[in-house]
Amino acid sequence: MLSGWFIALLATGYLGLLFAVARFGDARADAGKSIISANVYALSLAVYCTSWTFYGSVGRATSGGLSFLTIYIGPTLMLLCVGVIIKMIRISKAQRITSIADFIASRYGKSQLLAGMVTVIAVIGVVPYIALQLKAMAASVDVLLQHSGSSVEVWGLDSTFLIAVILALFSILFGTRHLDATERHEGMVAAVAFESVVKIIAFMAVGIFVTYGMFGGLGDLFQRAAASADMERLLHLDSGRAGTWTALIILSGLAIIFLPRQFQIIVVENVDESHLKRAVWLFPLYLLLINIFVLPLALGGLLHFGAQGANPDTFVLTLPLARGAEALALLAFIGGLSAATGMVIVETIALSTMVCNDLVMPWLLHSTWLQAEKRQDLSGLLIGIRRAAIALILLLGYIYFRLAGEAYALVGIGLISFTAVAQFAPAMFGGMYWKQGTRAGAVAGLLAGFVVWLYTLLLPSFAKSGWMPSGFVEHGLFGLGWLKAQALFGLGGLDEISHCLWWSMLANMGAYVAVSLNSRPDAVEASQAERFVDVFRFDARNAEARLWRGKASPDALVGLLERFLGAARARQQLAAYALSRQAAGWRNLPADADFVQFAEAELAGAIGSASARVMVASVAQEEDLGLEEVLDILDEATQVRAHSRQLEAKQRELEAATNELREANERLRELDRMKDDFISTVTHELRTPLTSIRALSEMLHEDPRLDLADRSRFLGIIVNEAERLTRLINQILDMAKMESGRAEWTTGAVDLGEVVRESMASLEHLFREKGVALAGDIPASGPVVQADRDRLTQVMINLLSNAVKFVPGGAGRVQVGLSSAAGLVRVEVHDNGPGLTAEECNVIFEKFRQGGNTMTDKPQGTGLGLPISRQIVEYFGGNLWVESEPGAGANFIFTVPLPVPEE
Amino acid sequence: MKRANPIRQRLAALSLLGVPLLTYPLLSLPSGTWGGIPATYLYLFGVWAGLIALAAWVAERRGI
Numbered sequence: 001m002l003s004g005w006f007i008a009l010l011a012t013g014y015l016g017l018l019f020a021v022a023r024f025g026d027a028r029a030d031a032g033k034s035i036i037s038a039n040v041y042a043l044s045l046a047v048y049c050t051s052w053t054f055y056g057s058v059g060r061a062t063s064g065g066l067s068f069l070t071i072y073i074g075p076t077l078m079l080l081c082v083g084v085i086i087k088m089i090r091i092s093k094a095q096r097i098t099s100i101a102d103f104i105a106s107r108y109g110k111s112q113l114l115a116g117m118v119t120v121i122a123v124i125g126v127v128p129y130i131a132l133q134l135k136a137m138a139a140s141v142d143v144l145l146q147h148s149g150s151s152v153e154v155w156g157l158d159s160t161f162l163i164a165v166i167l168a169l170f171s172i173l174f175g176t177r178h179l180d181a182t183e184r185h186e187g188m189v190a191a192v193a194f195e196s197v198v199k200i201i202a203f204m205a206v207g208i209f210v211t212y213g214m215f216g217g218l219g220d221l222f223q224r225a226a227a228s229a230d231m232e233r234l235l236h237l238d239s240g241r242a243g244t245w246t247a248l249i250i251l252s253g254l255a256i257i258f259l260p261r262q263f264q265i266i267v268v269e270n271v272d273e274s275h276l277k278r279a280v281w282l283f284p285l286y287l288l289l290i291n292i293f294v295l296p297l298a299l300g301g302l303l304h305f306g307a308q309g310a311n312p313d314t315f316v317l318t319l320p321l322a323r324g325a326e327a328l329a330l331l332a333f334i335g336g337l338s339a340a341t342g343m344v345i346v347e348t349i350a351l352s353t354m355v356c357n358d359l360v361m362p363w364l365l366h367s368t369w370l371q372a373e374k375r376q377d378l379s380g381l382l383i384g385i386r387r388a389a390i391a392l393i394l395l396l397g398y399i400y401f402r403l404a405g406e407a408y409a410l411v412g413i414g415l416i417s418f419t420a421v422a423q424f425a426p427a428m429f430g431g432m433y434w435k436q437g438t439r440a441g442a443v444a445g446l447l448a449g450f451v452v453w454l455y456t457l458l459l460p461s462f463a464k465s466g467w468m469p470s471g472f473v474e475h476g477l478f479g480l481g482w483l484k485a486q487a488l489f490g491l492g493g494l495d496e497i498s499h500c501l502w503w504s505m506l507a508n509m510g511a512y513v514a515v516s517l518n519s520r521p522d523a524v525e526a527s528q529a530e531r532f533v534d535v536f537r538f539d540a541r542n543a544e545a546r547l548w549r550g551k552a553s554p555d556a557l558v559g560l561l562e563r564f565l566g567a568a569r570a571r572q573q574l575a576a577y578a579l580s581r582q583a584a585g586w587r588n589l590p591a592d593a594d595f596v597q598f599a600e601a602e603l604a605g606a607i608g609s610a611s612a613r614v615m616v617a618s619v620a621q622e623e624d625l626g627l628e629e630v631l632d633i634l635d636e637a638t639q640v641r642a643h644s645r646q647l648e649a650k651q652r653e654l655e656a657a658t659n660e661l662r663e664a665n666e667r668l669r670e671l672d673r674m675k676d677d678f679i680s681t682v683t684h685e686l687r688t689p690l691t692s693i694r695a696l697s698e699m700l701h702e703d704p705r706l707d708l709a710d711r712s713r714f715l716g717i718i719v720n721e722a723e724r725l726t727r728l729i730n731q732i733l734d735m736a737k738m739e740s741g742r743a744e745w746t747t748g749a750v751d752l753g754e755v756v757r758e759s760m761a762s763l764e765h766l767f768r769e770k771g772v773a774l775a776g777d778i779p780a781s782g783p784v785v786q787a788d789r790d791r792l793t794q795v796m797i798n799l800l801s802n803a804v805k806f807v808p809g810g811a812g813r814v815q816v817g818l819s820s821a822a823g824l825v826r827v828e829v830h831d832n833g834p835g836l837t838a839e840e841c842n843v844i845f846e847k848f849r850q851g852g853n854t855m856t857d858k859p860q861g862t863g864l865g866l867p868i869s870r871q872i873v874e875y876f877g878g879n880l881w882v883e884s885e886p887g888a889g890a891n892f893i894f895t896v897p898l899p900v901p902e903e
Numbered sequence: 904m905k906r907a908n909p910i911r912q913r914l915a916a917l918s919l920l921g922v923p924l925l926t927y928p929l930l931s932l933p934s935g936t937w938g939g940i941p942a943t944y945l946y947l948f949g950v951w952a953g954l955i956a957l958a959a960w961v962a963e964r965r966g967i
Contacts, residue, residue, distance in 0.1 A: 066943060066944065066947060069947055073921075073925050073947075073951065076921070076951065076954065076955070077918045077921045077922060077925070078918075080914045080915060080917050080918035080921070080954075080958060081914070081915050081918050082910075082911045082914050082915070083908070083911040083912075083915060086911070218939075218940055219938065219939035219940055220939075222936070222939060222940050222941055222944075223939055226936075226941075235941040235943070235944070236934070236941065236943055237930060237931065237943050239927060239928075239930075239931040242926075242927035242928070242930075242931075245926060245927060245930070246926050246927065249925070249926065277910075277962045277963065278962070278963075280914060280958055280962050281955050281956075281958040281959035281962055281963075282959075284951075284954070284955045284958070285955050285959075288948065288951055288952060288955060292948065295944065
């Protein structure tokens with residue numbers, strides 16, 4: 001089944017699938033519908049888990065037990081320091097940083113020297129790591145081929161070389177589509193996230209198969225391992241190696257943010273800062289899951305093959321094969337391929353950007369050839385350089401693999417790379433948090449750290465491979481014992497990695513701090529220090545415009561942009577910039593500091609900040625501000641900002657106060673209008689009975705011959721109208737008191753059943769007169785509430801007299817009910833009158849509004865009874881409302897809360 | 904002056920808590936086996952998983 005061609009086909013098919021994923025991601029990004037979600041971002045960070053994790057961890061566990069875990073605990077702890085990472089992202093976005101070399105160079109005054117140094121260290125440090133990936137891929141192919149007894153050879157080239165070529169093509173296609181390196185490679189990130197999923201599934205599948213399929217679970221594995229003295233050692237930590245443990249945690253914690261590919265993924269490819277919120281736990285969870293079965297796999301391999309049986313670095317493949325699970329072995333192979341390709345692609349893209357911007361560009365800018373070709377569009381050349389750099393880096397990796405392939409175990413090579421990039425830590429952290437750190441300090445620190453790394457770690461590893469004499473390791477340089485490469489100054493008893501880490505960090509930090517404290521930054525450095533350290537506070541608008549002074553011609557700047565970005569892209573960016581400044585086109589803009597800043601930022605995205613600065617300086621006459629003036633401007637900007645913040649706060653307070661005043665005014669006007677309405681309604685209501693009293697009195701006064709029957713009828717009407725007037729006035733007074741809060745309430749325990757019964761009794765004659773049946777089902781001793789007895793009686797009488805008014809005489813029926821539930825007493829007065837429309841149900845509770853047609857019928861009440869009743873009920877915490885439909889009678893309901901029982 | 908972000912501070916505090924828990928000398932405390940599985944193995948993965956769970960809880964409650 002596992003013929004060489006089948007494996008080749010499978011691998012090619014898988015790479016084709018990755019290709020499709022990346023294409024899809026790019027297409028979506030071009031369409032403006034990014035697929036980079038928080039989860040995709042978190043998974044893409046797992047590019048950290050290379051084939052070193054996939055194959056090498058098991059190998060390391062067979063010799064070092066649990067110590068492989070340090071490589072994953074460090075990143076977990078580092079990632080929790082979200083503030084540091086967000087600061088890096090914020091700075092990189094503000095400064096258009098494209099790589100870690102650019103970051104350091106930009107911070108220390110856009111120095112080409114520093115950018116170049118960082119690039120050289122990164123390339124020298126990381127090439128062995130790329131070789132390691134090629135080695136892992138070659139080893140995994142060999143295992144599969146050995147198993148099937150076949151081999152693949154195309155035109156006499158070995159499979160590793162073919163893999164390297166395919167990877168180079170893939171990286172070139174997706175890493176260098178656009179020139180602007182700050183523009184994200186979303187397709188690449190999507191492919192990397194996809195690979196992360198594949199590799200964790202593959203690894204866990206093998207882990208579960210071995211642990212539960214080949215052995216009887218974790219407990220069984222550990223018990224069988226404990227039976228052998230050799231393996232028993234692996235189950236426990238050796239506290240004698242506590243120093244190594246801590247050193248490796250520090251080292252891997254630094255690597256997770258300073259490895260060029262990690263910086264690329266975490267910082268440059270970040271779409272949205274809030275994605276970190278997911279990554280901060282999802283990525284560590286990923287690391288935890290992929291590590292659970294490492295030790296069981298190592299033990300399983302040792303138990304199955306014996307101590308000398310097979311290469312521990314390939315247990316992930318050989319264990320399933322030993323049981324004939326070829327499909328699972330193929331899945332593991334694809335997982336390992338994923339781990340290796342993801343790392344190689346991202347790493348080469350990150351390194352090629354650095355090599356192009358920070359090594360080749362400065363050299364080109366100084367060369368006479370470029371000066372001669374002034375008019376030419378250079379964007380094509382830049383892309384060409386990057387592609388060549390990718391190919392070159394992979395070629396270097398391949399050469400290293402060929403030469404040193406067998407000399408070292410996988411883990412050894414990875415840690416050498418980690419220690420190299422750890423040298424960036426002092427310059428990076430110092431640059432972000434310490435304004436006094438200077439370029440001279442950074443150069444000195446990097447140089448010192450790099451030299452120590454070279455002498456104590458890289459060269460000894462060469463010596464072990466037999467490339468150079470090993471005298472300086474065994475006897476010390478020039479035979480001086482204290483210069484022994486791996487026991488410097490006699491510091492023995494440490495493993496080589498911790499030894500190198502402590503000495504290189506001492507040299508690096510010592511030189512950085514000492515030289516920084518004894519040197520003065522120049523003007524550019526001072527302003528960049530401010531922009532980096534105070535990135536959350538820096539007032540760009542205020543300071544930027546004043547930090548650049550000079551003369552520039554817009555045509556020259558635009559010419560520069562067109563040369564390096566290509567004409568089409570330059571025009572596109574210029575149009576967007578003009579739009580942001582509300583101008584019709586760039587020709588309408590002055591060539592001021594802002595414009596120069598824009599041009600430099602755009603160039604920085606293409607060729608790095610250091611080269612961009614040199615190029616802009618070549619076409620613009622910048623006035624040298626001098627350190628003192630720059631510091632003054634920066635101080636002033638901070639002060640101005642503080643003042644403007646205070647002003648803003650004051651202004652906000654004022655606005656709030658104005659709003660409150662306006663609202664209060666509105667309320668007063670509304671109340672005033674309501675009062676006017678009320679007075680006009682009241683006077684109108686008072687005038688009606690007065691008019692009728694006056695008319696009848698005049699008739700009685702002027703006509704003495706009126707007969708007695710008429711007289712007594714008129715007098716009866718006058719008395720009735722006067723009574724109505726009195727009632728009206730009483731109710732208006734009542735209402736006014738209640739609304740102004742001056743009504744007198746005498747609250748006590750009231751038996752609501754008694755109130756209802758008494759009210760019914762007192763109105764009984766009224767019902768009898770009109771022939772209306774009044775029925776009620778009232779308990780003998782009703783619920784007791786806290787209220788004013790007279791007021792509740794008033795409400796009840798009002799509701800009953802309303803009911804009797806509106807039901808038809810003779811056939812009318814009024815039903816009263818009393819019940820209590822859910823802490824409320826509910827009283828209902830139900831009649832079989834004409835009912836109310838939905839609109840009337842609301843209107844009748846307004847003052848002076850009555851049921852029925854008030855235009856034609858004689859008013860039957862004052863129009864104040866229900867509003868007053870509602871106020872009374874609401875005063876005691878209850879509600880009064882009506883449920884009714886036209887023709888179906890009306891049901892007036894009010895509730896009063898029962899007193900809360902005391903605990 | 905803007906107040907420092909509380910979530911970032913909580914996460915950083917978790918990191919500071921993790922350092923002593925996952926390094927020596929505390930790491931030499933678990934010994935022997937618990938239920939047939941080496942105590943060190945359980946301790947390392949347990950503390951690690953605990954840190955991740957706390958970080959997830961802190962980070963996902965509100966926005967950064």
